[in-house]
Amino acid sequence: MTADESSPERKGLDRREFLAAAGSAAFVLGFWVPQRASAANIAGAVWYEDSAVPEINAWIVIAPDDTVTIRIAQTELGQGVWTSNAMMVAEELQCDWSKVVSQYASANRDAREMAPAWTLNVPGNGGTDPKGGGTPDFGNRARTGGFGIPDSLYRRMRTNAAASVKDGRYYLQLAGAEARERLLLAAAADWGVPVAELAAKDSVITHAKTGRRTTYGRIAHLAARTPHPHPEAIAIKPPEQWTLMGTEQKNRDIPAKVTGQTLYAIDVRLPGMKWAAVKSCPVYGGDVKSYDFDAIRGRPGVRSAMRFPIPDPKLTRGRVFSGGVAVIADSWYQAKQALDAMPVEWSISPEHAAFNTQNMHAALLAALDRPGKVRVDEGDVDAVFAKAKRIVEATYSTPYLPRARMEPGNATVLVTNDRVDIWIGDQSPQETRFSASQITGIAEQNVYLHMCHLGGGFGRNGNGPQAEQAIMIANANRGTPIHLLWTREEDFTGTTYRAMGVARLKAALDDDGWPVALEVRTGMQKDGFGPDASFDVASRYFVPNYRFSNHTTDFHVPVGTRRGVGQAAHEFYRESFMDELAHAAGKDPYRYRRELLARTKLPFRNDMIRALDIAAEMSGWGTPLPQGKARAIALEERGAEAGGSATISAMVHTVSVSRDGRVKLERVDVAHDKGFGLVNPLSVKKQIEGQITWFYNDAMHQACTIADGRIVENNFDRFPLSRIDEDPPEINVRFFETGHWLIGMGHDRGTSVQAAIGDALFQITGKRIRDLPYGKHDLRWG
């Protein structure tokens, strides 16, 4: 069936009739098809359902009791979009915030309907940023691509790049404003008064002259039939007019999360559902040579076993995972026990099996010695080095790192002959919809995603082919809902990794200790993410002669973003080296950085200086500390070189190291950029707090090594997670005003922890450690 043949438009059916037809056909064939109503009746479900009353627009439904349902096209994974996206709509709608209910937007409708024309009027397409800075990422409109925002109904349904606010704000505010204006138009028509005389606040519309009053709930059915005469002329509120946005709002998903009622994808249960436990070849690119189902046939609950191929790299952004086997049983525990007992032989490429951390690290270091891709070459670096009196050089290393979200990969999929239903927590439902269509041959218009909150995310569909595997297995078992669930070990095989990296930084210093030449060579595998981060276009710290180059090699480990797109490793390299230069120059690391920022022409130079100044002042920089304690400062920036959107922060970390080598992050002082205004400052604080300990964990403990081509640390016994005892007792956050468009802060905040602990270790122990994690080194002193 092709997309055209199956589309309701082609058959002259409206959407509801089409669904009814599809459902009845399936019934005749004896397949169980979930009805929307029964799916919605699962307790705690937050996925899309058709509304009982006509919607105002695709984002907003207002019930007669004034309940406002706001459709959320991003995925809640702890960052607060369930609340912040709703705030952007509700700000303009001027509704009663206490009666707002969030619900996931329908990825299926997104496949069937185009975005209203008025939502296209955003920066990058004719709109204007009220603050004059930056544009969202509207460049290319592919639904399945890594970049750009499609012009299908809900525009960008991805949750990535910390960009939910940046990329969605204009059209989400517009959605609220369009609905508000139509509610007012409907009331004005109903009362026969000019719309300009009406006021709307907290879901109440009033006409001062006549004292008339109504509520959104009472007028909504009329508003749903009242078009806006000039929707393209609707303007959104600039930040100075916000009343809800910019205030700290508690996250609306929290009450269900403290009672166990939140329905994550792992909690989905459907009538007739079977469970799949899977094992993929532990060496990426490998496949199944053979498996012996007879050895487990007859075990309790076991139904069948099957192999599945390497998920099509076209559906996984070119990443090559592994083929594997699935055992399907009545319960997951039965499936997993049987799978563990089933003999499986793998077909593994000898080249891949030969990889180990040692030879890969050596290959990266060797790549640094070969010519690389030169991104910036200013002045005459070589000439300055040739006659330099003083050269400082350092080589840093960072390991492979997985996201290791708490909820292991899982998805429930039901494939019938004309429809696919997927229950999943997913950071990219438009891509998953495409995958389902490609794997099953069923048109995207007939793919339904029932979205769940995610038990952690940390980087879009880099979390791997959970959906693709589940769709392949369900496609081979049409008519039966299949719930695939990865073990923790399988989650480590199914994920992508932040690429292992190395960097060699080399500076020539003048007689006063200021750098006169800087060469930065970074190395990672060629598909590693963010090779340009933190160093490209211009050095963040002034140097008259500057060269930055990338040096790559080929490895088999699938890589992706991970709470940053290169910044996490690159800011560790950059800020560590700045500390080394400051010490070599005999200068204070804060004032050294400050002076070098001040000498640049970077567009956000002054914002970066303010961040450093505020963090230093907050921390009591320069006041004495007892032996065994030290402060270190570092800058965090994304976009500081470009002059468009950016996020800028600085942190001072107060660190103690005991004589027996125990490290404690005692206190963190954070100065963070406000940009055009934060939508929910409470969520921003939580993101900052969380990332401080995330990066502490990275800096001190976490690494995945490779042996015989496979990931060695694949559960939390060998891949340690920081606990509450490692959370800093004191975190102080101060936001400061800036005028640019913020990129976001869901990732690459707190990267400074890495360099700061390194410098504190140096100050306290005299040891300069340049390969992470620090915890594998001897940190004792005295």
Add this chain to the structure above:
Amino acid sequence: MALDLYVNGTAHAVDVDPATPLLWVIRDHVGLTGTKFSCGIGQCGACTVHVDGRPVRSCSFPVSAAAGKRITTIEGLSPDGSHPLQVAWIELDAPQCGYCQSGMLMSALALLTRNPRPTDADIDAAVTNACRCSSYHRVRKAIHRAADLMRKQGAGV
């Protein structure tokens, strides 16, 4: 094998392999999904429930060892979010993704049950659950707040 389980005050007769981890019986047979699976080896604590008032990591705890004993899950803390721990968690906006929080709350409950005035060091020692979002900063504050609320209300747990 038929086993009698008492979960949140309700008796359940389950027919299951006695070696099955308690976690899967709670989730699949009793039907309470607030208790989460994450590591499967008793490391992270997402699966923490109480058996006769003591916290156990149910992913690595055979159901046979819980037979006949009182089992308390997150759903048994309070049905409506009114337990002081839940009130404090909401007040501090403690969870992020929330996946680990059922276990985190059950560990905090165990701590406050035996120690109504925990120090930070007591919390460090007792609440060893992993949270990948690192919600710890607010969890610590919420534990102290819940202790205050429980003392003020004289609430038994």
